[in-house]
Amino acid sequence: MSLQQADLVVNFKDTKVAFEHKSNDELKRAGWLFRLMNNPKLVKLGSSLGLKALHWKLPFAKTAIKKTIFDQFCGGTSLSETQKTINVLYEHKTQTILDYGAEAKSSEHDFNKTMSETLSAIDFGATNISVPVVSAKITGMARFALLEKIQNGHELMDKEKKEWESALKRINVVCNHACDKKVGIFFDAEESWIQDAIDGVVNDMMEKYNKQSVIVYNTFQMYRHDRLEYLMSSHDVALEKGYMLGAKLVRGAYMEKERKRAEEKKYESPIQKDKISTDNDYNSALQYCIKNYETISSCNATHNEFSNYFQAELINELNIPNNHPHINFCQLYGMSDHITFNLSKGGFNAAKYVPYGAVSDVIPYLIRRANENSSVSGEMSRELKLVKQELKRRRI
Numbered sequence: 001m002s003l004q005q006a007d008l009v010v011n012f013k014d015t016k017v018a019f020e021h022k023s024n025d026e027l028k029r030a031g032w033l034f035r036l037m038n039n040p041k042l043v044k045l046g047s048s049l050g051l052k053a054l055h056w057k058l059p060f061a062k063t064a065i066k067k068t069i070f071d072q073f074c075g076g077t078s079l080s081e082t083q084k085t086i087n088v089l090y091e092h093k094t095q096t097i098l099d100y101g102a103e104a105k106s107s108e109h110d111f112n113k114t115m116s117e118t119l120s121a122i123d124f125g126a127t128n129i130s131v132p133v134v135s136a137k138i139t140g141m142a143r144f145a146l147l148e149k150i151q152n153g154h155e156l157m158d159k160e161k162k163e164w165e166s167a168l169k170r171i172n173v174v175c176n177h178a179c180d181k182k183v184g185i186f187f188d189a190e191e192s193w194i195q196d197a198i199d200g201v202v203n204d205m206m207e208k209y210n211k212q213s214v215i216v217y218n219t220f221q222m223y224r225h226d227r228l229e230y231l232m233s234s235h236d237v238a239l240e241k242g243y244m245l246g247a248k249l250v251r252g253a254y255m256e257k258e259r260k261r262a263e264e265k266k267y268e269s270p271i272q273k274d275k276i277s278t279d280n281d282y283n284s285a286l287q288y289c290i291k292n293y294e295t296i297s298s299c300n301a302t303h304n305e306f307s308n309y310f311q312a313e314l315i316n317e318l319n320i321p322n323n324h325p326h327i328n329f330c331q332l333y334g335m336s337d338h339i340t341f342n343l344s345k346g347g348f349n350a351a352k353y354v355p356y357g358a359v360s361d362v363i364p365y366l367i368r369r370a371n372e373n374s375s376v377s378g379e380m381s382r383e384l385k386l387v388k389q390e391l392k393r394r395r396i
């Protein structure tokens with residue numbers, strides 16, 4: 001499909017719609033932050049100083065981080081604090097996907113804490129009209145090394161068998177609660193060397209809970225050259241076993257780590273040979289999900305303008321209602337507002353992934369966002385360009 005700008009069903013160039021939810025002061029603050037983040041050296045320095053200051057529990061560190069980068073990319077430090085952000089999004093016809101931001105945990109205590117946080121997020125979603133889904137990571141509830149061992153087919157020791165049983169129980173409790181409360185749950189895709197283990201669990205959960213409607217979603221990373229085929233075979237299995245497939249599509253977040261490990265351990269990299277190949281598979285996956293929208297509920301999770309236009313055009317071409325519950329779009333909170341809010345205005349199901357949690361817990365997430373928004377080539381980041389454009393339009 002070639003996309004002619006003039007005929008598009010949605011226009012991402014409208015910065016007035018993109019930033020309507022921001023006051024002049026908030027927009028200026030966002031501009032200032034993106035200008036700082038545009039400098040890779042500053043990002044590197046800021047990340048290590050910020051981490052050290054938090055580690056040493058310097059009193060100003062938390063406040064400084066909270067008032068700047070945290071407020072740009074996170075909803076709040078708790079669910080109740082996030083309500084304000086959810087309301088602002090809702091006022092602009094945009095849904096919220098709650099994402100408890102703590103990452104890389106390893107003790108049973110932490111796994112149980114993630115489980116209870118996720119259960120609370122589900123309860124919160126059940127009473128909030130604009131929170132249809134919560135997001136979770138299997139590594140938030142099960143130990144990474146254990147998943148790796150399971151994927152490798154190594155025999156588990158008795159202690160590990162018990163540990164795995166507890167992890168499966170936690171994951172089932174969460175999915176069962178989501179099903180009872182009719183709130184969806186997205187499971188993130190992670191590193192390829194634990195993803196088979198994740199797929200196994202999530203497929204079991206889909207089979208159990210996706211019979212009447214889609215509650216559980218797996219995530220498919222199209223930077224992997226085997227995932228388009230895997231998406232289609234997952235759909236075949238779902239049809240065969242009589243449940244619906246939940247599919248969140250992403251390009252994938254761990255490219256460098258994946259390539260490095262494959263090189264070090266001397267196996268064929270699971271990553272596509274170039275960006276075009278990732279893009280082609282991504283857009284083919286979108287097309288596959290939309291064409292099969294009666295048996296697949298999907299979420300197009302990307303900041304790529306073409307992929308968002310492409311899905312909007314497909315919906316239009318196939319005469320599917322823009323807001324069909326099985327067809328969704330999602331961007332991260334604080335990024336690509338020109339995509340999200342213009343889609344929302346066009347009547348599509350657009351949502352923001354809104355991380356929340358204690359400042360010290362979401363630091364790894366914030367560092368990734370800062371790196372993503374810093375420019376390696378010396379060019380201005382897309383976010384900064386858009387904010388500057390809107391500041392100019394508002395004559396400030």
Ligand SMILES: Cc1cc2nc3c(=O)[nH]c(=O)nc-3n(C[C@H](O)[C@H](O)[C@H](O)COP(=O)(O)OP(=O)(O)OC[C@H]3O[C@@H](n4cnc5c(N)ncnc54)[C@H](O)[C@@H]3O)c2cc1C
Nearest residue numbers: 188189223250251252253274275278301302303304332353
């Ligand atoms: C709502 C949401 C949820 C997400 N959840 C997950 C998740 O569960 N798991 C996960 O892994 N990621 C997740 N991501 C991150 C996502 O995978 C991407 O890293 C990020 O969104 C950038 O890709 P893009 O499609 O937005 O934009 P683009 O800028 O179009 O694409 C950049 C991406 O293309 C790929 N790429 C870049 N260069 C090359 C190359 N040379 N060869 C091959 N591929 C290349 C990489 O995946 C890179 O991240 C999520 C993103 C969003 C918006």
